[in-house]
Amino acid sequence: MPPRTSAARCARRRSRSRGGRGGGCGPAGVGSLRSSRGTGCPSVVSGFGPKAARLAGRIGDGFVTMTPDADLVGAFRHGGGEGKKVVGGVKVCWSSNREKAVDVVHRLWPTELLPGELAQILPTPAHFEQASKLVTRDMVADAVTCGDDAEEHVETVLAYARAGFDGVLSAVETPKDAARVAASLAPARTGRSSAIYAEGSPGGASTHHSCRAGQTTGRGR
Template sequence: MRLGYVLSCEENGPADLIERAMAAERAGFEELWISDHYHPWLDEQGQCPFVWSVIGALSQVCSLPITTAVTCPTVRIHPAVIAQAAATSAVLTGGKFTLGVGTGEALNEHILGDPWPPAGVRLAMLEEAVEVMRKLWTGRSVTHRGEHYTVESARLYTLPEQPPKVFMSALGPKAVTLAARIADGYIGVTPEPDLVRRFRTGGGGSKPAQAGFFACYAPTEDEALRIAHEKWRNMALPGELTVMLPSPRHFEQASRLVTPDMLKNVVVLGPDPDRHLAMIEQYDKAGYDDVFVANTGPYYRELCDLYATEILPRVWRRETIGA
């Protein structure tokens, strides 16, 4: 299993993201995820830089592979534009860039006034978007007239030696089935073995399966819980709210129902390495190949130190919890 670090654009400005990436590389993390949002979930998170500018900067100071987790190439930005952004990112990183895609959330995709389609339509749009991008990554002139997208005599000139890999985020059975069919890898968010199994048996085979979890390092569990509730209480919202609510204001209203106790089983809190290892082990047992940790709050250096000394070596040695 490989361990990666999550760069949260919702919570950090460009310079802070670069510093966190360098700290993660020094600690021994093996890869990076970076979120692609237009808005943060809550105003308290406070940031949302343009991810493609940040990836360009990261490529010059950090050698770790980078995956967007995840980009929605369907509504806010046309897939022909995302194809160019991904190709340039792959060139800048020396081929270490992966385009993570998903069907998105209204929070980020409604901003141009386009309708927010139902889930089935969003999956069809994503499938066509991936088709368009892969055509463009051939370097040939592309004209495409599909159900959702039109491309007229477009050609990409700046291309990596190999086309970017496309990993797909999928939370439900229909999406996982599509990911198994069209994607080069699977991105999940829960340690749910049935979804990983569906991906592998549905055509994904031995392709990589990745997932991430949230942590909040702080000197005490109480302080960690306070920070997590302030910054990421939206994580405990149920059902389809996360894909349907259109603005941070609406997430603020809905998350008033989230108590601190509701986050105790969602976020790994505090400095105890066994708690982090226990969460990693859940994802390992579910069948994931790569697990990424997203740390909220100011103590990212301390979390990196914890992983460098207590967690990464034990994961590499395949030690069990409490060993």
């Protein structure tokens, strides 16, 4: 049995157990899996390539990935993911001062732009800190949506909708930023067929965009 499949099945068994903690599915202190409290916790599988997407379709209750890649969505669907949700994730930074926003992303999330497979194979936070020195401020400015241009933020989300995603979770710096993003994007979404609402969580800095067709309301809190 391939290691990834074995680990995923182990995770699903644990998610269905009641109140279990720890166990024999991985080396202690490195990446121990813990079960949820209760039963029936959905397993949404993360993946970044076609093999992982097909595996997610076969064994998962959903699929999450970070790039608006229609081919990955197709691989997930063909692998058994028909009727299951596909969720994207993207980092943005909302600020009236774009240069400040770029600085924030470079300080908080340089690991988003690590080259190759580094983000998948580095074992400890110390290794991530070392590798993050490879990421320059210019790389952030070119790759991450920063500033207060509502159209630019909307286009960032719509890329996922066009690729067939069901929703996008965009991380922002603070809960207040999440509310500002939600309020500011509502007018820019008028007449669009996707990304109907943005919801800023008061307990965390995130904005959720649902990629449903035919509705264009906005909400932030």
